[in-house]
Amino acid sequence: MVGIALVIAKTFHDRLVAPSLLAADFARVGEEVRRAVAAGADWMHLDVMDGHFVENISFGPAIVQTVNQASEVFLDVHLMISRPDHYLQRFIDAGSDLICVHVEAPHDVGTTLRRIREAGLLAGLALNPATPLAAVEPFLGQIDLLLCMTVVPGFGGQAFMPEVLEKIAAAARIREQRHLSFHIEVDGGIDASTAAGCYAAGANVMVAGSSTFREPDMAAAITAIRQA
Ligand code: DX5
Ligand code: ZN
Helix, strand or coil, X not given: CCCHHHHHHCCCCCCEEEEEHHHCCHHHHHHHHHHHHHCCCCEEEEEEEECCCCCCECCCHHHHHHXXXXXXXXXXXXXXXXXXXXXXXXXXXXXXXXXXEEXXXXXXXXXXHHHHHHCCCEEEEEECCCCCHHHCHHHHHHCCEEEEECCCCCXXXXXXXXXXXXXXXXXXHHHHHCCCCCEEEEEXXXXXXXXXXXXXXXXXXXXXXXXXXXXXXXXXXXXXXXXX
């Protein structure tokens, strides 16, 4: 959790790079987070997976809390879990700055988004590559971030799906027409080459796991993504 002044300082015009902890060395979580921040990470992206909503199991609120204690960096927590409403308070208490829930998960989406904001956090809504934009449209006035998945969620290291670019562009158009101001984040297969198309389509927050933590020069990798 960081100060509110820092939270509101970032707008959807800013290019932000959010390294995904999923690609880090879990034996040294704190050091890995500080390595990412020293390399220029704007946000830290934390992928929570429950083995139900997605095939993989990653980590829960205890690791979010560990990361929160290791650094002041903004925590962008991506809940790939079936009942985000049930577990929400634990992730709020763990020090999340933004919590992103999936529109496909079984919960009352509007109520969950409202609870996130009422707790003083930024609210994110994610949609899978196969989910049409229409599914999130009723909630666009209630969010600070729209996460357009550019892979089927569950695992790092997958190939970017270019067909999602059209949906990103459509979301950016609706944002303009309705005078809204949410960030558009992309997640999955992002590197300097795929990021360029995402920026052009209207996304501004780039989640990147393999192309940051697994690169020999992480600072150069983050800069290359930001400047793509
Ligand atoms: C995928 C996760 C991503 C993942 C991205 O289900 O939501 O955040 O860590 O990994 P890369 O950047 O390696 O595709
Ligand atoms: Zn993610």
